[in-house]
Amino acid sequence: MSIEASLVQALDGGRGADAADRLCEACVALLSVDAAAISLVFDGVNSATLGGSSDEARLFDELQFTFGEGPCLESVATRAPVLALDLGAEVVAGRWPAYGPALLDQGIAGVFAIPVLIAGEYVGALDLFRRQVVALDGQDLSGALVAAELAEMPLLDLIAATEQDPLEPGTPAWTELDKITRDEVSQATGMLVAQLDVDPAQALVRLRAHAYATNRSVTAVARDVLDRRLRLGAG
Numbered sequence: 696m697s698i699e700a701s702l703v704q705a706l707d708g709g710r711g712a713d714a715a716d717r718l719c720e721a722c723v724a725l726l727s728v729d730a731a732a733i734s735l736v737f738d739g740v741n742s743a744t745l746g747g748s749s750d751e752a753r754l755f756d757e758l759q760f761t762f763g764e765g766p767c768l769e770s771v772a773t774r775a776p777v778l779a780l781d782l783g784a785e786v787v788a789g790r791w792p793a794y795g796p797a798l799l800d801q802g803i804a805g806v807f808a809i810p811v812l813i814a815g816e817y818v819g820a821l822d823l824f825r826r827q828v829v830a831l832d833g834q835d836l837s838g839a840l841v842a843a844e845l846a847e848m849p850l851l852d853l854i855a856a857t858e859q860d861p862l863e864p865g866t867p868a869w870t871e872l873d874k875i876t877r878d879e880v881s882q883a884t885g886m887l888v889a890q891l892d893v894d895p896a897q898a899l900v901r902l903r904a905h906a907y908a909t910n911r912s913v914t915a916v917a918r919d920v921l922d923r924r925l926r927l928g929a930g
Contacts, residue, residue, distance in 0.1 A: 698725050698838040702845055715746025715849035722823060722842050723748045726835045730803075730824040732756035733811065733846050734767035745819065745850060754912060755798060755824055760880075761906050761913045762793040766808035767820035774817055776840075777808040780830045800910075804828045809843035813850060821846050883917035887927060901927050 696704070705721035706714050715733050722731035730752035733745040747753035759765030766777040779785045782804055786795035798806065805825035810817050821843040823831075831839065880902065887898035902920070905927060906913045919925035 698834065699841045701725055702838065702842050706845060706848060709849075711849055711852040712746060713849075714852065715846065716748070717746075718842060718845055718849065719746045719748040719752060722821070722839070726823065726838050726842075727825070727829065727831070728807075728823040728835075729826045730755060731842075732822045732824075733819060733849075734759065734808075734822055735819040735850070736767060736771045736817070745846070751801075752822075752824065755801065755803065756822055757912045757914060758794055758797050761903050762791075762797065763903070764791050765794040766791075766806045767822050770808035770810045770820040771817045774810060776810070777806075777820075778831065779807070780805045780825075781828045782806055783828075798824075802826050807831060807839065809839050811843055811846045811850070813847045818850065819846070879914055879917040879921060883920040886920055891927070 702718065702721050702725065705717045709717045719731040719733060722728060730748050732747040732752040732755060734756050735743040735745050744753050744756045747756065756767070759767055766779060770777045779790070782795055782799060785791065786799065803824045804827055807823040807825075808820040809823075811819040811821060821839065823839060880899075883902060884895055884898045887893065887901055888895055891898065891901070893901070902913050902916055905911075905925075906916045909916070916925065920927065
């Protein structure tokens with residue numbers, strides 16, 4: 696069976712976020728990569744992780760949200776694949792000055808992002824990660840392009856679910872979307888706005904700065920704020 700056919704088969708029996716996870720896991724199994732994630736991007740911001748091959752892959756994706764930069768954002772902005780086979784060299788050249796070193800610290804040496812297109816709109820990217828400096832060969836690149844095309848299917852499932860099932864707490868559509876969105880970050884930002892008397896943009900900067908300083912994800916920091924285990928100072 697070809698790589699393309701195997702990627703299609705990976706979606707069988709799954710829908711929504713579950714299908715997205717299966718597709719990412721298939722990318723790791725079939726392509727020469729060590730982790731894969733599907734990013735959603737709205738208004739130039741990495742807003743959610745639709746799927747991931749592992750918790751580690753989801754962390755790699757969320758770091759783009761933490762730092763506000765990375766291959767998925769660049770891929771959507773340029774509407775073209777981003778292929779950075781030597782991340783260390785890219786960092787030396789000044790690309791992704793925060794995200795790049797963070798990934799290098801995680802043992803990632805190469806990153807690749809293929810934009811995901813739905814109805815003429817660039818809505819995210821398939822992100823692939825390698826621990827060695829090796830370019831994607833023709834077969835792997837072809838498979839990655841197919842996987843990025845297939846990534847629209849899980850997202851369309853979620854869109855269809857919201858049309859059939861209103862987005863209200865407790866409904867299946869709400870539960871499905873809640874799996875991938877970063878609601879904790881939004882809620883924690885609102886708490887900081889009230890606590891620190893700052894605007895939402897400044898509150899989000901505080902969250903991201905603390906996450907960066909403590910080498911944690913923004914979502915983890917947000918949960919601590921919401922659970923009142925962490926209170927960020929006004930300074």
